[in-house]
Amino acid sequence: MYGRSALGSTLPLVGLAVAPDEIPGIEVARVLQATAGAGFLLYCLVALGLLAARLRLRARTSVTGVGPTGWQDRAAADRS
């Protein structure tokens, strides 16, 4: 159910890029936006870590020969 509101929050981006620097409080707005950006960079870092973890886990699984489809194979055998 999530994700759609992300588009609704693009409002500050263009505002910040185009508005003149003399606008009072613009520094606060910048800090808020930078905070979101920093959080997103951290998110990307964690996502990369998870991707690497998956590759490692899957590689290990294929070496040991116990794959996630193992259960289904057994179930198929049971059903036949």
Place this chain on the structure above:
Amino acid sequence: MTDVPLIWASVGLIAMAGTYNFGLFLLSRRKVPHRPDTGDQRFYVFMLACLNEEMVLGESLARITALPAGNCVALVIDDASEDRTAEIARSADPQRVWLHQRHLPDARRGKGAALNDGVRLLRASSLLGDRDPHDVIVCVVDADGRLDRHVIDAVDPFFNDPWTGAAQIGVRMYNRREGLLARLQDMEFVVYGDIFQSARRFIGSVGMGGNGQFMRLSALDSLGENPWSDSLTEDLDLGVRLIARGWTNQYCTTAAVSQQAVLDLRRLVRQRSRWFQGHLQSAHLAPLILREVPGRRAAMDLIYHLSSPVLILLTSVLPLSFLVAVLGAIIGTIRTGHPMVSTMWFIGPYVLSFTSAWIYGFVYHRRERSISALHAVRLGHAFVLYGYIWFAAGWWGLWRAITGKRTWLKTDRS
């Protein structure tokens, strides 16, 4: 300016969300071929976990017992109700409606516990006779759920594929004409189903909802003694664990269950906070996804979906930033006596924020032909703003998660 890279990163956050949403919209337009009929005769059990549902249960049971297929029953799990819930179930046709009563102190331990008890009953009792669990389909319906009459005909072909473990149908609001809030909830479920769930059929990451989820009994058996967890979003958990077990989840666009929309904003935010907190709890599924979900695309999409609360919280900062900038512009304009922004300044924010409104309006109009295309687009604009309730719900849910509060009152019927 040392913060420029970080500001661009926040642009990246929005770009990623926009690209993902638009990509899924394009993917959702593709058609799904059905497997040919295998001739299997399947038996459907509609499970309704009920706690004080006298206001809505009668209508729901009437809908189920009126289904044209003669191969289905309703199993009402009365979770120690204090009202006439059990009486209503008992007064229905006993051949079509089974009643299972739970009693305190074992009852009222959440929807998941009640559903697990229902499945235990199905396994242990002789109610199913000698039917093969592979050909028994369990459907979870909320007590206020009103199923389309053709629901079994619509769902059954998905189970011709022996690896289909579950199929989710669409969700609508039957009181969607009772005000803007109800209408937007209807739009929310239509958009979620017709774009996101439909697209995930091609990725392999269709999620289960708490209402209108059809599952093979054998698929539930593969999840162990208790298929449903005690999470606040036990449906999300179950869908992910089915995929991790190697089953395929399907999404059926041609049938729906209608439920009651929440008509009060505060109650709606509270409901979404509960979902949000449940979504946070589901973070423990990440190792399972990484380790066992077959298919890299499905795994990455599930991880993205599980992590979406983080993105919600991050993006919630951006409207604050915009608000500060707008207030600053107004104050600056008053002080200097000349406008600090031109009217052109608003075109960019509109394009970035409301382009999706046109897409959502298009999707909703295709589903709800009773409203005009123009009205659907207007609703799409309201829908973008409606999405902001997730910000409030998100921070509320996070606060409850941090402070260790796990008890929630169910959303009242009205």
